[in-house]
Amino acid sequence: MVKTRFAPSPTGFLHIGGLRTALFNWLWARKNGGEFRLRIEDTDRQRNREEATEAILKAFDWVGLNYDGEVVYQSQRGEIYKKYIDQLLKEGKAYKCYLTPEELEEIRKAKREGRTPPIDIRKYRNFQGELEKPFVIRFKTPLEGELKFEDGVKGEQKVKLEEIEDFVIARSDGTPTYNFVVVVDDHLMGMTDIIRGDDHLRNTFKQILLYNAFGWEVPNFYHLPMIHNEKGGKMSKRDGAVDVLEYRRNGYLPEALLNFLVRLGWSYGDREIFSIGEMIQLFDPKNINKAPSRFDQSKLDWLNSYYIKNSPNDRLVKILKRDFGVEVPAGEKGEWLLGQLKERVKTLKEMAEEIGKILTPPSNYDPKGVKRFLKGDAPRRLGELKEKLKGVAPATPPEWDKLLEEFVAETGAKPREVMPPLRIAVVGEARGIDLGTLLAILGRDEVVDRIEKLLEFLQNREG
RNA sequence: GUCCCCAUCGUCUAGUGGUCUAGGAUACCGCCCUUUCACGGCGGCGACACGGGUUCGAAUCCCGUUGGGGACGCCA
Numbered sequence: 001m002v003k004t005r006f007a008p009s010p011t012g013f014l015h016i017g018g019l020r021t022a023l024f025n026w027l028w029a030r031k032n033g034g035e036f037r038l039r040i041e042d043t044d045r046q047r048n049r050e051e052a053t054e055a056i057l058k059a060f061d062w063v064g065l066n067y068d069g070e071v072v073y074q075s076q077r078g079e080i081y082k083k084y085i086d087q088l089l090k091e092g093k094a095y096k097c098y099l100t101p102e103e104l105e106e107i108r109k110a111k112r113e114g115r116t117p118p119i120d121i122r123k124y125r126n127f128q129g130e131l132e133k134p135f136v137i138r139f140k141t142p143l144e145g146e147l148k149f150e151d152g153v154k155g156e157q158k159v160k161l162e163e164i165e166d167f168v169i170a171r172s173d174g175t176p177t178y179n180f181v182v183v184v185d186d187h188l189m190g191m192t193d194i195i196r197g198d199d200h201l202r203n204t205f206k207q208i209l210l211y212n213a214f215g216w217e218v219p220n221f222y223h224l225p226m227i228h229n230e231k232g233g234k235m236s237k238r239d240g241a242v243d244v245l246e247y248r249r250n251g252y253l254p255e256a257l258l259n260f261l262v263r264l265g266w267s268y269g270d271r272e273i274f275s276i277g278e279m280i281q282l283f284d285p286k287n288i289n290k291a292p293s294r295f296d297q298s299k300l301d302w303l304n305s306y307y308i309k310n311s312p313n314d315r316l317v318k319i320l321k322r323d324f325g326v327e328v329p330a331g332e333k334g335e336w337l338l339g340q341l342k343e344r345v346k347t348l349k350e351m352a353e354e355i356g357k358i359l360t361p362p363s364n365y366d367p368k369g370v371k372r373f374l375k376g377d378a379p380r381r382l383g384e385l386k387e388k389l390k391g392v393a394p395a396t397p398p399e400w401d402k403l404l405e406e407f408v409a410e411t412g413a414k415p416r417e418v419m420p421p422l423r424i425a426v427v428g429e430a431r432g433i434d435l436g437t438l439l440a441i442l443g444r445d446e447v448v449d450r451i452e453k454l455l456e457f458l459q460n461r462e463g
Numbered sequence: 464g465u466c467c468c469c470a471u472c473g474u475c476u477a478g479u480g481g482u483c484u485a486g487g488a489u490a491c492c493g494c495c496c497u498u499u500c501a502c503g504g505c506g507g508c509g510a511c512a513c514g515g516g517u518u519c520g521a522a523u524c525c526c527g528u529u530g531g532g533g534a535c536g537c538c539a
Contacts, residue, residue, distance in 0.1 A: 007539090008539090009538075009539045011538085011539080041539060043538095043539085044537095044538060044539075097537095101537075104536085104537085108535090108536080111464085111465080111535080112464060112465085112535085113464070114464050114465075134537095136537050137537095154468070154469090157467085157468090159466085159467080160466090163465090163466065163467095163535090165535095167536095168536080168537055170537085171537040172537060173537080175537090177536090177537070177538085177539090178538070178539045179539090182539085197533095198468075198469095198532085198533065198534095199533060199534070199539090200534095200539085201467070201468075201533075201534075202466085202467070202533085202534045202535075203534085203539090223468090225468085225469075225532085225533095226532070226533075228531090228532080230474080232531065232532085233531095233532090234532085234533095260475095263475060263476080263488090264475070265475090267475085267476055267477070269476095269477065269487085270476085270477060270486075270487040270488075271487090271488095272475090272476095272487080272488050272489085289475095289476080290468080290469060290470090291468095291469050291470060291532095292468095292469070292470095292531085292532060292533090293474085293475065293476090294474060294475080295474095296473095296474045296475060296489070296490085297474095298474080298489060298490055299474070299475060299488080299489050299490080301489095302488085302489060302490085303489095305502090309502080340501095342502090343501060343502045343503090344500070344501035344502065345501085401498095404498085408498095415498050416498075418498085419498045419499075420498075420499065423498090423499065429499095429500095430499060430500085431499050431500035431501085432499070432500060432501090433499095433500080433501085434497095434498095434499090435498070435499075436498095
């Protein structure tokens with residue numbers, strides 16, 4: 001059985017790159033009828049924030065990624081880790097190192113400057129006895145030889161063992177470090193496939209050494225190339241949203257985000273649109289790309305508008321209310337409204353704003369539109385139209401279209417003397433959804449009011 | 464600095480030695496549709512980083528160069 005996991009550290013929100021990693025793991029598990037687990041890597045007490053875990057869970061819930069079993073918190077598994085650290089100590093596979101932070105800093109500085117360090121980092125590797133000093137526990141890595149493994153994305157990876165130093169597995173306060181707990185937990189949780197970011201490639205060698213030391217079976221590894229920002233660098237807050245929940249606040253549909261992310265570094269021929277079900281069916285890590293990819297906002301926007309267009313209205317109504325506090329009119333007026341807006345909007349946030357613009361009488365009029373269209377006979381025509389409206393009651397979009405047509409025919413006015421001015425009177429600008437539909441949504445009385453308001457505005461301006 | 468990874472249109476990508484005068488999507492531009500703006504339809508612009516090999520034949524294999532990215536923590 002395939003078992004995968006997503007193991008974020010709760011230092012902030014769920015990162016967009018993290019979501020892709022989670023998605024790939026989730027898809028692979030679901031495709032194989034396996035298990036997908038969630039594990040919070042919070043061994044470093046100084047960095048953790050409780051809200052962070054909450055935010056991650058909330059983001060998972062929003063995009064619809066479900067996990068099996070309970071969430072595992074590493075901070076609650078101290079006893080387990082201690083047992084395995086003691087085992088390594090007892091077997092002589094790890095040792096206490098009394099190097100001070102200052103000494104380590106010297107070693108590191110020398111290394112980076114290309115000098116030979118003044119102190120051997122393995123100074124205490126063969127030290128016998130105990131010192132009355134703070135210590136960390138280091139793992140004894142083999143001094144020579146070569147280590148290989150087959151990466152599911154990048155192919156064979158190898159390293160000379162002398163390049164891997166005796167790394168720390170427990171801090172001076174006794175808490176275990178990442179490279180150690182990740183191995184213990186992945187083994188104990190029975191993980192078979194580890195899909196994670198490229199930045200872990202080098203850690204993998206250390207982890208394999210640990211698997212070997214315990215005599216545990218090594219899982220399959222797949223290292224995903226990173227997602228870069230639009231300039232090709234590392235994604236940061238400055239590159240727009242990196243927090244997954246920010247996409248919700250910005251009016252993106254979860255399936256659009258997921259569809260966008262699944263195509264970043266993975267493909268299935270020429271196919272662009274994948275429902276969740278299709279992703280599960282078609283996903284295979286063997287089709288993951290080796291090269292890093294960039295975050296392309298306009299492609300995300302395109303997918304989002306696609307999914308908005310294809311969403312049932314009642315779903316949009318719910319999201320509009322939940323995330324933007326917008327009440328869509330009930331009945332056919334709401335249907336007309338959404339039917340129009342769905343076709344021309346890229347995000348739900350945009351849709352919410354457009355609804356506001358339509359339902360609220362304009363507080364000002366686009367000066368360019370006014371200048372261009374409300375000249376000559378236009379104001380007079382609007383006045384005539386207003387009078388005509390008092391005697392009729394068109395209700396549906398076709399009825400409004402018919403009425404407007406008749407009006408133009410009767411009065412001999414040019415369409416551009418009537419249509420654009422009317423639109424400006426109603427929403428304040430010369431662009432927007434279909435005119436007949438717009439008028440039908442507002443209803444005759446509201447339309448008459450708005451025409452009067454514009455006429456008043458024009459008169460005041462002249463006077 | 465050391466080690467590692469990567470390299471097809473602006474971007475996401477198809478492509479695993481001949482079917483490639485390199486396909487799709489997006490973005491951009493134009494036309495059509497249209498009483499506006501969009502949507503939609505049609506068309507256009509646009510790439511195998513460079514240099515050497517290997518081969519009858521290379522986007523595809525090998526080497527180098529360049530460029531980009533990552534790792535080098537008592538972070539994960």
